[in-house]
Amino acid sequence: MNPDHFNTQLSLGRLLLLKGKPDKAQEHYQKAIALDPSSSVPYVELSRIYAGKGEWDKAEAVLKRMILTSGSTYQALHVLAFFYESTRKFGQAEQTYLKAVETAPQGDVAALIQLASYYGRMKSYERALQAMQKVVEIRKDDLDVLVSIGQLHFYFNKVQEAEATVDKVLDKKKGHLDANLLKGRILFARKDFGNALERFDVVVRESPRNGLAYYYRGLCHIEKGEPKMGRQDLLKALEFNPGLLDARLLLAEFYLKDRNAIWLVSRLMQQRKSPLRTPRPDLRRKPEGS
Numbered sequence: 491m492n493p494d495h496f497n498t499q500l501s502l503g504r505l506l507l508l509k510g511k512p513d514k515a516q517e518h519y520q521k522a523i524a525l526d527p528s529s530s531v532p533y534v535e536l537s538r539i540y541a542g543k544g545e546w547d548k549a550e551a552v553l554k555r556m557i558l559t560s561g562s563t564y565q566a567l568h569v570l571a572f573f574y575e576s577t578r579k580f581g582q583a584e585q586t587y588l589k590a591v592e593t594a595p596q597g598d599v600a601a602l603i604q605l606a607s608y609y610g611r612m613k614s615y616e617r618a619l620q621a622m623q624k625v626v627e628i629r630k631d632d633l634d635v636l637v638s639i640g641q642l643h644f645y646f647n648k649v650q651e652a653e654a655t656v657d658k659v660l661d662k663k664k665g666h667l668d669a670n671l672l673k674g675r676i677l678f679a680r681k682d683f684g685n686a687l688e689r690f691d692v693v694v695r696e697s698p699r700n701g702l703a704y705y706y707r708g709l710c711h712i713e714k715g716e717p718k719m720g721r722q723d724l725l726k727a728l729e730f731n732p733g734l735l736d737a738r739l740l741l742a743e744f745y746l747k748d749r750n751a752i753w754l755v756s757r758l759m760q761q762r763k764s765p766l767r768t769p770r771p772d773l774r775r776k777p778e779g780s
Contacts (some may be wrong), residue, residue: 494525494527495525495615496522496525496529499518499519499521499522499525500518500519500522500531500532502518503516503519503532503535503736504513506518507535507539507614509776512539512542512543515535515539517538519532519535519536519539519770520536523536527559528559528560529560530556530565530566530569533552533553533555533556533560533566534553534556534569534667536552537550537552537553537569537573539575540552541573545610546577549573549770550570550573553566553569553570553573554600556569556570557570558756563593564589564590564591564593564594564595564598564601564725565588565590565600567586567587567589567593567601568590568600568601568604570586571583571586571587571604574586575608575611575730579601580612582629583608583679584608587601587604587605587608588605590604590605591605597631599628599629599635601622601623602621602622602624602625602628603622603625603638605621606618606622606625606638606642607623608618609621610642610645611717613647615642616649618642619639619642619643621637622635622639622642622705623639625638626639633659633662633663633666633669636655636656636658636659637655637656637659637666637668637669637672638667639655640652640653640655640656640659640672641672642675643751644672644675646680649676649679649680652672652676652685653673653676656672656673657678660673665692665696667692667693667696667697667700668692670689670690670692671689671690671693671700671702671703671706674686674687674688674690674693674706675706676688677689678706678709678710681713683710683713683714684710684714686706686710687707687710687714688713689711690703690704690706690707691707694707699730700730701727701729701730701731701734702726702727702731702734704723704726704727704730705723705724705727705731705734705736705737706721707741708720708721708723708724708726708727708737709740711723712740716734717744721741724737724740724741724744725741728741732740747772771773
């Protein structure tokens with residue numbers, strides 16, 4: 491490898507990080523920046539190293555330098571905004587997300603979606619909705635955007651609004667997977683388990699590795715008095731999405747009742763590949779064509 495090449499320095503930095511040597515990795519990221527100041531990748535990696543050591547001022551300085559030199563200013567602003575959010579500097583985070591929206595290329599909605607996601611995380615329903623409505627003005631015929639708005643409504647327990655939005659999508663495209671998944675969750679929340687099950691069947695049939703669909707389908711089977719089928723779907727859910735905490739807890743309850751807890755613990759520990767977490771709607775996904 492030629493040490494004067496940007497990719498060489500970047501690769502060496504990543505290799506040293508994997509080996510648990512951030513100080514040495516830091517040197518290679520700095521060399522990569524010197525070789526190509528317009529690339530945002532080494533700035534981000536270097537800021538993470540500083541943040542990992544608690545050197546927040548240095549991490550912020552690196553990200554600000556990235557904004558001045560990167561070819562994609564508004565994308566660099568996303569990184570800085572998320573840094574501010576992670577360090578609980580919420581005023582600066584909001585202003586930086588807004589600045590990213592202002593500097594985004596015409597027709598690019600990624601910055602607006604990032605802003606909506608931020609407001610969602612801050613529990614500000616009205617502001618998140620306003621940002622997503624601006625996305626709709628730009629992407630008038632984008633069904634994925636409508637589903638994201640439906641997810642936003644549902645996340646804030648606006649079930650009627652969520653259903654009205656998702657029904658618009660299904661009227662135009664009956665097989666839309668994310669819309670069927672959301673419709674199923676709405677029906678499940680209303681205890682209409684039979685019709686909810688049909689929606690989850692659509693998703694599983696077309697997307698057989700969708701852990702969330704298996705999870706909710708399993709819940710429907712359990713509510714319908716079909717525990718065996720429910721357990722099978724919960725196991726499938728964990729196979730494809732090991733981070734579904736609620737699925738683990740339900741299975742634990744099943745097998746503890748069956749006095750088979752040792753088998754359960756063994757099975758779940760084998761499947762655990764990511765931190766436990768409860769699924770939440772993600773508005774950050776970039777719509778197709780953007």
